[in-house]
Amino acid sequence: MADPQPPPPTGTLPPAAGTSGVTASAPSTAAPRRPVTDNPALRMMGLPRLRLPSRNWSIFLALTGSFASAVFYDKWQTRRTKQKWADLVSHIAAEPLSTKQMPRRLTIYLAAPPGDGLRSAREHFHEYIKPVLVAGGVDWDVVEGRKEGDVRHKTAERIRRKRKRAGEGGVVEQEELEKLFAVELMRERNGSGEFEGVAGDLVVGRNTWKEYVRGLHEGWLGPVDAPVVVEAEGSTALEPATHTSGNPSLGDAAVSAAAKAVQGSTPDSPAPSDSPLTTIDEIQSPQADPAVTPEEPLPEEKPKPRNPPAYITPSEYATATLSSSVPEIIGPSTAISFPHILGFRNTPIRMYRFLTRRRQADDIGRQVAAAVLASSYRSFDTTVAATAAGEESAASTNAGAEGRSVPEQTQTLIGEERNWWKTVHQPRKEGEESVWIEGMVVDERLASRMKMFELTSEDEGRAQRIAAGVEKVGKVMEAEVEG
Amino acid sequence: MSGMDMLNAAEQRELQGRMERKQMKDFMNMYSNLVQRCFNDCVNDFTSKSLLTKEEGCVMRCVDKFLKSSERLGERFQEQNAQMAQQGGMMGGR
Numbered sequence: 001m002a003d004p005q006p007p008p009p010t011g012t013l014p015p016a017a018g019t020s021g022v023t024a025s026a027p028s029t030a031a032p033r034r035p036v037t038d039n040p041a042l043r044m045m046g047l048p049r050l051r052l053p054s055r056n057w058s059i060f061l062a063l064t065g066s067f068a069s070a071v072f073y074d075k076w077q078t079r080r081t082k083q084k085w086a087d088l089v090s091h092i093a094a095e096p097l098s099t100k101q102m103p104r105r106l107t108i109y110l111a112a113p114p115g116d117g118l119r120s121a122r123e124h125f126h127e128y129i130k131p132v133l134v135a136g137g138v139d140w141d142v143v144e145g146r147k148e149g150d151v152r153h154k155t156a157e158r159i160r161r162k163r164k165r166a167g168e169g170g171v172v173e174q175e176e177l178e179k180l181f182a183v184e185l186m187r188e189r190n191g192s193g194e195f196e197g198v199a200g201d202l203v204v205g206r207n208t209w210k211e212y213v214r215g216l217h218e219g220w221l222g223p224v225d226a227p228v229v230v231e232a233e234g235s236t237a238l239e240p241a242t243h244t245s246g247n248p249s250l251g252d253a254a255v256s257a258a259a260k261a262v263q264g265s266t267p268d269s270p271a272p273s274d275s276p277l278t279t280i281d282e283i284q285s286p287q288a289d290p291a292v293t294p295e296e297p298l299p300e301e302k303p304k305p306r307n308p309p310a311y312i313t314p315s316e317y318a319t320a321t322l323s324s325s326v327p328e329i330i331g332p333s334t335a336i337s338f339p340h341i342l343g344f345r346n347t348p349i350r351m352y353r354f355l356t357r358r359r360q361a362d363d364i365g366r367q368v369a370a371a372v373l374a375s376s377y378r379s380f381d382t383t384v385a386a387t388a389a390g391e392e393s394a395a396s397t398n399a400g401a402e403g404r405s406v407p408e409q410t411q412t413l414i415g416e417e418r419n420w421w422k423t424v425h426q427p428r429k430e431g432e433e434s435v436w437i438e439g440m441v442v443d444e445r446l447a448s449r450m451k452m453f454e455l456t457s458e459d460e461g462r463a464q465r466i467a468a469g470v471e472k473v474g475k476v477m478e479a480e481v482e483g
Numbered sequence: 484m485s486g487m488d489m490l491n492a493a494e495q496r497e498l499q500g501r502m503e504r505k506q507m508k509d510f511m512n513m514y515s516n517l518v519q520r521c522f523n524d525c526v527n528d529f530t531s532k533s534l535l536t537k538e539e540g541c542v543m544r545c546v547d548k549f550l551k552s553s554e555r556l557g558e559r560f561q562e563q564n565a566q567m568a569q570q571g572g573m574m575g576g577r
Contacts, residue, residue, distance in 0.1 A: 179569040179570075182565045190561070
């Protein structure tokens with residue numbers, strides 16, 4: 001310790017006083033003490049000693065620091081990427097629109113992924129797809145599906161409605177017509193037409209894509225009016241499209257169930273199938289959609305199916321007549337990937353995906369921008385079937401081995417099937433559909449009409465320039481053009 | 484309007500007159516809304532008595548957009564109204 005009392009002014013000063021600012025290299029008076037700080041600069045500023053973190057602290061800070069910076073970097077890059085794609089399409093939103101004209105309207109198909117709810121799909125849409133749509137000033141319509149088969153049914157209903165509007169189907173009186181198409185008729189009267197130009201379909205997820213394709217086929221190849229069910233009260237007019245007798249084409253399960261069922265099912269109403277789907281092989285026609293005819297005397301045992309049964313089964317596609325009002329291009333569509341994985345043991349994969357969301361944002365932004373710009377669309381062509389990993393199913397119209405060339409529609413987003421929760425492969429209960437696990441059956445007439453949005457190389461280049469900051473995007477202050 | 488045939492001629496004229504006055508009132512309401520909104524949003528600078536060029540342009544655009552949007556909204560409302568009427572009629576009919 002330095003001597004506690006200040007020495008008298010005339011007294012002898014100790015050789016080194018322990019006051020601040022003096023290197024206390026004290027002689028025998030002070031016990032050997034660690035200097036306050038060795039660095040003269042810090043000493044002058046009065047900062048206490050700084051020290052490097054210990055080994056444990058270093059490990060901790062390194063881990064948290066790297067994780068935090070990975071997250072931050074990824075978030076920053078996703079924000080920039082979304083901004084890039086939004087800027088690419090922003091010029092469309094600035095175009096004036098007359099009051100008599102409706103904006104362009106895309107249709108979004110959104111279904112709950114297997115094992116999860118609709119909310120996750122909605123959030124995916126809100127995060128990656130909606131910003132580009134909003135920036136491009138396009139309107140959208142969402143077809144939502146909570147359970148399997150919803151999207152199929154709704155898609156087919158929309159198409160049948162369009163066909164009815166075009167005049168197909170049984171004769172409807174004027175009043176009924178008014179009721180059904182009130183909005184459209186009013187719009188026509190006012191003179192405000194729909195957008196003249198191509199609309200589009202955005203389908204989110206492989207399961208939705210399968211249902212969408214099935215619904216398309218059902219809508220365009222099936223009857224316009226509901227098939228007549230024996231002993232049902234509200235039987236609508238018989239369908240105009242021809243149907244061969246479908247009994248032999250129904251699956252084996254249906255045949256066995258038909259033996260049980262009391263009523264003779266008409267060719268169009270699929271009989272209830274009780275036997276579960278055991279395999280996924282598509283040698284035979286896929287299972288008929290399970291349905292319950294309303295006159296079953298045991299309502300509490302057989303739950304009512306959520307949606308009415310399909311008006312046409314895939315096995316009948318070849319013999320069905322195509323609607324006369326089918327357009328040349330079946331709304332150019334894009335299948336948007338929806339990576340979704342569940343499970344505790346998949347946590348590392350999910351963490352990796354969380355840290356690389358910028359790539360997802362880029363891919364999805366590109367597809368949606370292509371849909372919004374609508375500058376070019378190409379047909380689906382045939383690709384080589386992916387090898388089904390250790391399964392007997394082949395994702396192709398012709399059941400068979402790998403390497404077979406199949407329509408491209410069957411292969412879009414096929415990687416997502418690996419991530420599906422395993423309950424998808426369970427046998428289905430009564431009243432549930434099994435579109436997701438059945439192979440995709442694509443009719444040639446419709447497949448040739450389906451088109452896919454594509455981003456042209458100029459737009460791709462423009463997007464890259466926007467990202468690099470070379471190209472300016474923004475409001476152009478011009479003289480107003482009266483529109 | 485199922486009650487129209489229950490009114491005699493004088494009452495029908497009265498009804499017509501009232502509806503016309505109502506429409507006039509609505510129109511004047513819309514006009515005053517328009518004026519208020521466009522003035523509030525466009526004219527901010529009171530250092531001079533006359534309208535500046537940019538304020539003039541702003542006001543013109545404001546009126547334009549207001550009328551166009553009101554037309555559009557009216558059309559959409561009409562459609563929805565028709566749809567609701569149809570549905571209501573259907574539900575009430577059965």
